[in-house]
Amino acid sequence: MLNISKLIHKPNFIKHLRLGNKVAQTRHYPPANKEWFNSIYAYNKNTIKLLPVADKVTLKVLQSYFNLYSPSLNRKTRLPRIRKRLLRLSTNRILISRPEFKHTSKKVVISVYVCNIQKLYYLRKLVMRLHGVRYLDTEIINNTKKKCLKAVSKVYKQKKKLLKTLPKRNHIIKNYESKYLKSFFSKCLKKEITLLYYRQIISFNKFKFEKTYLLPLTAYIKNIYKKEIEFNLVNLKHLYLNSYIFSQALVTKIRNRKNRLLSVLRACLIMFPLATIDNLTIFNDMYNRKKKLQNSKVNYLRFGNQIKAHDINVIKKEVSISKEKKDIKDKKNSFITVMQNNQVETSNTTDSVLASIKNKSITGIRIEASGRLTRRYVAAKSIHKLRYKGSLKNLDSSYKGLSCVLFRGHAKYNVQYTKLKSKLRIGSFGLKGWVSSN
Incomplete structure (x- = not known):
């Protein structure tokens, strides 16, 4: 264990705080009904x-x-x-x-x-x-x-020609026309x-x-x-936006004796349009993160009264200076945008709501089917098949190196998991489905 009390009394403690804390995006807390x-x-x-x-x-x-x-x-x-x-x-x-x-x-x-x-x-x-x-x-x-349209125009042209050439036999053409009109x-x-x-x-x-x-x-x-x-x-x-709906449709397809198991699993993977991950932007987030003081109040609560009054004043001053600089920059940027457009920008509510939604694009799928899944009516051994596309990894935790929330101990918040069972004439079978989104 790291002894915090020894660290505090060192002269480079404030410097360590300044350089060590990295500012990142706010952590996404999904709703409770997604977990339970x-x-x-x-x-x-x-x-x-x-x-x-x-x-x-x-x-x-x-x-x-x-x-x-x-x-x-x-x-x-x-x-x-x-x-x-x-x-x-x-x-x-x-x-x-x-x-x-x-x-x-x-x-x-x-x-x-x-x-x-x-x-x-x-x-x-x-x-x-x-x-x-x-x-x-x-x-x-x-x-x-x-x-x-071409056929209709041809018929009318031919009709005009016939009426001109055969004026005496118009009644025959009319009878013929009425017969086929019915x-x-x-x-x-x-x-x-x-x-x-x-x-x-x-x-x-x-x-x-x-x-x-x-x-x-x-x-x-x-x-x-x-x-x-x-x-x-x-x-x-689409079906694949919810793992339960997707796996339910797969079970109904597998139950049909005409459909082969591997063909069904391959076909379902083809319909998944995976989102392309831009590696350059991920690496920029990882290596070009701003180094600023973060969670000053939390640090004070953790170390208690052991931090000196001088250190606290330094922290407070630094926070206030950074806030003032940020406010000036924001005002400057807003003034430039107003001057460019000659009117105040009114942000569209639908765009802002859609931008704030997390886990919009699907990044991976994994399907496992096991049980009595032979086409012939024979008591054969159970089959186990697995197919996947993309990855179930979370972009924030596995690529960017940020901390993420977990569901019920080990379950990831970006993965939807379903487990279904069904039966055939030969016996029963089970299906597991994972759908990840970021």
Whole structure:
């Protein structure tokens, strides 16, 4: 152990303080609900014991609510009939994360992350049906439009020529036209009806997120917790932004016997666009850090009354001088910006909020799948497969050399970890998923 009392009485103690302390960015403290899924204070210990069971029930209720669908509409949009077993194996639905609970004395705030794949799927189908294209591509749609216009113009030109050359046989052409117009109108009607069904499915999907439709769900969950319930639904653009949603989709894909395990794991890694790390900026942060006096009050509290009054006065003077210099620099910079723009800059609130958010870009993923995962219905040995992309390291602690917060002992705050299990005809299997962000 370092003897602090000996260090204090040395003449170069103030110099050591000045050079030793390095100023860095303020430490990021993530919210409590990221560490624990329940943030609660209860007088009775038994209420805390019953929380895991209640959470499981609410998760099942939420999943069943968001998986609701109208079978009549699905039948009308799809020509071949799909069995319920195959519908369960599809990921074209609303996927939800594990809910995070914040308990107060009167109410429970349930925050759920949602990835609406079903909506995107049917919107894509609607656009493809409108333009008569099998694959959604802007170039293909534009080319088909041009071809249709050319064909229509050719027909009208030919019609004009025929009417000029054959004035006596106009009635034959009109009969021919009326005959094929009926078939054309019937095709158009069928197309419009199918488009209407697609719009109905999309609207049904939207209604699930409205307050009026959430009322019976809140009433049902209210009976579990015996408190008022408030939902906080967060829409996600991509699957990989939440590890629970991502691993849930992977489990459903693996359960399908047609899909191979390695092909599923490789395909999921391809969809991950990893953020590029600029090594130059990291090294600049590491080696060109400003050396200033930091935490003077904390140092005084730690050393107590052993520090001399002269040393304290020196520290206070140094802090006040540095503050004055900083204020002058800030005023100068603000004046220059005002002179350049001829108006006071009003910072946009959305940009400032987005800039302050931490862990926006994904830097790594790791997936482990183990269990009875052979395609054949044979009691074979268990398989263990691992795939990863990027790294799970924290930029602040492992690259920049800054201290970071830990979750529950050893868990990193920048890593989302999920552990799921499922079963097949052969046996059960498990899946672990890690998603890191910085």
